[in-house]
Amino acid sequence: MEPDLSALADVDRSDPGLRAWVAERVRRLDADDRRSADTHLLRLELPAEWGIDLYLKDESTHVTGSLKHRLARSLFMYALVNGWLRPGTTVIESSSGSTAVSEAHVARMLDVPFVAVVPRGTSASKIALIEAEGGRCHTVETAEQMDAEAHRLAAECGGLFLDQFTHAERATDWRGHNNIAVSIFEQLAEEPHPVPRWIVVSAGTGGTSATIGRYLRYRRLPTGLCVADVDRSAFFPGWVAGDQDARCHQSSRIEGIGRPRVEKSFVPTIVDRMVQVPDEASIAAARYVSARLGRRVGGSTGTNVVAVAKLVAGMRARGERGSLVTLLCDSGDRYAATYFDDGWVAAQGWDLAPWTAVLERELPLGRG
The missing domain is CATH 3.40.50.1100 (Rossmann fold)
Structure with missing residues (x-):
């Protein structure tokens, strides 16, 4: 008796709409790269x-004015190709500086919300740069609280903690x-x-x-x-x-x-x-x-x-x-x-x- 292929356990989670959305975001990142001298x-x-x-x-x-522009683009590309980033996902980062400015810029390019977790005392000029790129700042008391709060916010809203300090070395193709x-x-x-x-x-x-x-x-x-x-x-x-x-x-x-x-x-x-x-x-x-x-x-x-x-x-x-x-x-x-x-x-x-x-x-x- 021949095996019956139709009897094999089969779970299909393919989502053509999601793949198309991801493909479009990858295209936007590639286009930004090509436009950049x-x-x-x-x-x-x-x-x-x-x-x-x-x-x-x-x-x-x-x-976006700094070395972190390269990192931001790489981190978002890494999140997309790993299947972490979906339509409407709020992206969260622990940063009060140039990384947050660059990531806010890229998030706006990809049409996803962005929140930077920053410590109290962050300069008004840095906050203004993040907000000018479409990001929102969420304040904690000390720098030591930033990562934990970013994790908490991501869990609370079903968002993605981009986590530059973990993923920077692997997101860029050396x-x-x-x-x-x-x-x-x-x-x-x-x-x-x-x-x-x-x-x-x-x-x-x-x-x-x-x-x-x-x-x-x-x-x-x-x-x-x-x-x-x-x-x-x-x-x-x-x-x-x-x-x-x-x-x-x-x-x-x-x-x-x-x-x-x-x-x-x-x-x-x-x-x-x-x-x-x-x-x-x-x-x-x-x-x-x-x-x-x-x-x-x-x-x-x-x-x-x-x-x-x-x-x-x-x-x-x-x-x-x-x-x-x-x-x-x-x-x-x-x-x-x-x-x-x-x-x-x-x-x-x-x-x-x-x-x-x-x-x-x-x-x-x-x-x-």
């Missing part, structure tokens, strides 16, 4: 006799698609040192360092990955001690980077070197670079530049020639009332002058 790789001049070239990858020119590392190496192709000695990034989620570090190994490139971290952050002490459970009980004063815990997206085993940068050094460097570019850069860019200065000093001491690349993460205009306000800086107890002097001596910058 690549970001510039700016060359900053160092003394010619040093034989060292320095480049800034200017991520502030994305339509082999190529929407990959900042590919862009950097393509833009360096005709430069005197097309394979840099170092790429320097700071860590917020850890997703950018994971993407670049994996790409370097995948392409068998000798470039070192250096992660710059800030005072109030668990990344540096956790990396040094090999402790993924390391904690810091203070909030970072450099917006967008530094975390009270080692986030899941941070991959310590692909980081070659870490530099811990004092907060006043980050702000001194942000102002120093801003004066030479003729436009303001954010504090995280300053953090990167201080680490670059340390690496350049080491290269000079060893007589090495080569190139370094770091990121201009976002515009300093977002921090006019803080990092670029002398009264605010003084209230933090910071003296920027000694660090400015060090940078002028060790990293005398011009425009290439």
